[in-house]
Amino acid sequence: MGQKAIEIIEEGNLNKKELLEKLQRAYADECLAYIQYWEGARLPVGIMRTKLVEEMQEHANEELEHANLIAKRIMELGATPIVGPQEWLKKSTCGYLEPMDSNIMVLLEQNISSERCAMEVYRELADFTRGKDDITYKLAVKILEEETEHEQDLEDIRNDMEKIDS
Ligand SMILES: [Fe+2]
Numbered sequence: 001m002g003q004k005a006i007e008i009i010e011e012g013n014l015n016k017k018e019l020l021e022k023l024q025r026a027y028a029d030e031c032l033a034y035i036q037y038w039e040g041a042r043l044p045v046g047i048m049r050t051k052l053v054e055e056m057q058e059h060a061n062e063e064l065e066h067a068n069l070i071a072k073r074i075m076e077l078g079a080t081p082i083v084g085p086q087e088w089l090k091k092s093t094c095g096y097l098e099p100m101d102s103n104i105m106v107l108l109e110q111n112i113s114s115e116r117c118a119m120e121v122y123r124e125l126a127d128f129t130r131g132k133d134d135i136t137y138k139l140a141v142k143i144l145e146e147e148t149e150h151e152q153d154l155e156d157i158r159n160d161m162e163k164i165d166s
């Protein structure tokens, strides 16, 4: 626990409990997003399979990195990241869309909607911390940027698929 780190939060007029709650929720989202991509990457069949698998594996690694960054921030603020899938599911904002269908369009839609949800989460976290907690703010913006890229990557594949179909 970083004592000065906590003082800075308190001096920034930020409710530490509320901030930690938001970080725990974001952490849960990232753990589930990692698993959703990691499991989903085994499923795609058909044309564009290789491209989508590659993209999903890359996204999985980046979601795990996000989870690590959020966990680090939670610990700097004197708390411990929540543990285990049941807790993640309880706390998560975006939930877990079980990848059950090997249809590429279905997988794309699922993950696009999860990315959009993540973008909302980080926009809200950035709004909450702007001008009050520079470190969490920078982190939220950095992750928001990456979730935006994820949405774009998946939309690009969906657009290519639509061209193939037409
Ligand atoms: Fe993420």
Ligand SMILES: [Fe+2]
Pocket: 033, 059, 063, 115, 118, 146, 147, 150
């Ligand atoms: Fe993402």
